[in-house]
Structure formats: structure tokens, C-alpha cells
Amino acid sequence: MNEGQASAPAAGGAESAARKSQLEANLKAVHARIARAVVTSGRQDQPELVVVTKFHPASDVLLLAELGVRDVGENRDQEAAAKQAEVAAAGFVLRWHFIGQLQSNKAKSVARYADAVHSVDRPGLVDALAKAVRAAERPALQCFLQVDLGEQATGEQAGGQRGGVLPAHLLELAARVADAEELTLAGVMAVAPLGEGGRSADPEQAFAKLAELSAQLVREHPQATAISAGMSADLEVAIAHGATHLRVGSDVLGRRAAVR
Numbered sequence: 627m628n629e630g631q632a633s634a635p636a637a638g639g640a641e642s643a644a645r646k647s648q649l650e651a652n653l654k655a656v657h658a659r660i661a662r663a664v665v666t667s668g669r670q671d672q673p674e675l676v677v678v679t680k681f682h683p684a685s686d687v688l689l690l691a692e693l694g695v696r697d698v699g700e701n702r703d704q705e706a707a708a709k710q711a712e713v714a715a716a717g718f719v720l721r722w723h724f725i726g727q728l729q730s731n732k733a734k735s736v737a738r739y740a741d742a743v744h745s746v747d748r749p750g751l752v753d754a755l756a757k758a759v760r761a762a763e764r765p766a767l768q769c770f771l772q773v774d775l776g777e778q779a780t781g782e783q784a785g786g787q788r789g790g791v792l793p794a795h796l797l798e799l800a801a802r803v804a805d806a807e808e809l810t811l812a813g814v815m816a817v818a819p820l821g822e823g824g825r826s827a828d829p830e831q832a833f834a835k836l837a838e839l840s841a842q843l844v845r846e847h848p849q850a851t852a853i854s855a856g857m858s859a860d861l862e863v864a865i866a867h868g869a870t871h872l873r874v875g876s877d878v879l880g881r882r883a884a885v886r
């Protein structure tokens with residue numbers, strides 16, 4: 627059989643092939659940045675890349691799967707559930723990471739498809755996720771505790787739109803996750819606070835703080851070593867501060883609608 631034809635995608639034709647080579651080139655560039663940052667920071671371990679596919683169609687997730695991507699991130703339940711179903715129907719088993727703010731009433735849905743939730747930030751959500759996992763009779767759900775690094779100066783002025791537990795309450799929340807047998811405490815997660823123009827204000831300071839909080843957490847929970855940090859704009863800084871899970875969207879998939 628003709629090799630070239632045999633390896634062509636089943637559906638989509640030329641457009642899909644062009645998109646696939648674009649994604650492949652972008653992925654390669656991101657992996658090269660990661661490799662360089664790992665060397666620069668003198669780390670022996672390799673951080674995992676979670677490709678954030680929010681706002682991009684399931685067809686892109688399928689192309690990424692064909693390119694060897696195994697971990698994808700989504701931030702809205704409805705969108706994630708639909709895409710996961712489509713990708714599973716095509717025969718790909720990926721690890722789905724839920725990375726967005728999560729209402730407790732969505733826990734049941736998320737527990738059906740997600741392997742990890744990176745945005746666990748309050749006791750009520752811990753309880754809802756534990757209950758949902760129990761009802762779904764599925765393996766334990768990996769939980770990253772999202773920390774709010776933006777409100778430190780003002781303390782209690784919580785509720786930056788991005789969510790997160792205040793550092794002072796991190797260990798309390800960790801204990802609650804550790805007590806739930808349906809949940810596995812993976813580690814911490816954060817988004818660097820935004821400055822002017824939507825760029826990270828000071829990722830260096832934010833990720834240094836996150837590393838400190840991670841060390842505190844690991845003292846009480848030795849297994850909870852994961853650090854989910856670093857996006858397209860600041861993955862190098864996150865790697866320098868020990869990130870184990872990078873959440874990269876736009877530098878792999880391209881621009882998306884402005885909201886996030």
C-alpha cells in the first residue's frame with residue numbers, strides 16, 4: 627500500500643493536515659523551551675506538559691492525541707465533557723485535567739471524565755468532589771490545591787476572579803483532601819497574578835512563594851509533591867521554581883477568544 631496515503635488522516639483532508647503540522651511545530655517549540663529551561667535550572671526531573679485545549683474544538687484534541695499528547699486541560703465543564711466524549715468515541719484515552727474555577731454542583735459531571743482537578747480551593751468543593759467520585763465508582767481523583775497568590779498584601783480581600791485558597795488556609799484544606807479516601811492530594815497549583823496589560827505582574831515572586839508553600843505542604847504530606855504552575859508566558863520561570871505540571875494553551879494551539 628502507498629505509505630503516504632495510508633498515513634493520511636481519515637477525515638478532514640488538507641485543512642486538517644495543515645492544522646496538524648502547525649500543532650506539531652508549536653508543540654516542538656514548546657518542548658524545546660521546556661528542555662532548555664530544565665537544563666538552565668539544573669533540574670534532573672522533567673516537568674509534565676498539560677496542553678490546555680479550552681475554546682479549541684475536539685478536532686484539535688484528536689490531532690494532538692495523534693501527535694502523542696496524553697494530558698489535556700480544560701476550564702469549563704460543559705465544553706470539557708463534550709470534547710472528552712468525542713475524543714473517547716474516536717478511541718483515544720487521554721488524561722483530562724480540569725483547571726478552571728469549579729462550582730460544587732458541577733463536581734458530579736467533572737468526576738465522570740477528569741483524572742485531575744487543579745482548582746480545588748475550598749472545603750465545600752472537596753466534599754462535593756469526594757461524594758461525586760464515590761457515586762461514580764471510579765479511581766481516586768487527583769487534587770491540586772489552587773493557591774491565591776494575588777491577595778497577599780491585603781490578606782482577607784479574597785476573591786480575585788481566579789479563585790484559590792489563601793496561603794494561611796492551605797494546610798487546613800490539604801487535611802480535608804487527605805482525609806477523603808476518594809481523593810489523592812497531588813500538590814499545589816497557582817496562576818501568577820495579573821499585572822497591567824494582562825501579563826503576569828511578577829511570576830518570579832509568585833512562583834517562589836508557591837515553591838515555599840509546596841515545601842510546607844510536603845512536610846505534612848510527603849506524597850503531595852506536585853506543583854502545577856507555568857503557562858505560555860511564564861513556563862520558564864515556573865520551571866526554575868520547581869513546577870512539575872505546566873499548563874500551556876496558546877503557545878501550542880494559537881490564539882483564542884479573549885476571555886479566560
Ligand SMILES: *Cc1c(COP(=O)(O)O)cnc(C)c1O
Pocket residue numbers: 678680701725726817856857858859873874875876877886
Ligand atoms: C487558559 C489557562 C492556561 C493556559 O494559558 P496560556 O496562556 O494559553 O498558555 C493555564 N492555566 C489556566 C488556569 C488557564 O485558565
